[in-house]
Amino acid sequence: MHKAKALIISCIDFRFQDYVFNWLKDNQYLGHCDLYSIAGCSRDLVKPLDATHKENFLRNVGISVKLHDPDEIIILDHQDCGGYAQDDTIPSMLEKEKDIDRHKEFAQKARTILSEIYPSLEIKTMYIGLDGEVQDLS
């Protein structure tokens, strides 16, 4: 088995690629992690528009865990996420502090869901601002 240090889950948004890859590099994950990019990141796990979205999210997590046995799962949500605010139930274009508050709520739910399925894995949730600042939401 090829063992991964972590499974990283991030949004598809190209604006954050440099920030994500720099963070992965700075924290010694680059080249040692599975990387799953999905529009809206934690949205499909916590508040999916359709049940199949959550199933697909968990299917990808399950494949990473089965094939690469990561020690931790790290979710990297970000500011101004259009994939996250795909419908009217989640407002878009919030001020950063309000945006962080709602991401904290989703982060807690995401940690709960993943911890129930994978109790031995450490689950971390992070937030990347438009300025590139990365905050721990745990």
Ligand SMILES: [Zn+2]
């Ligand atoms: Zn996004």
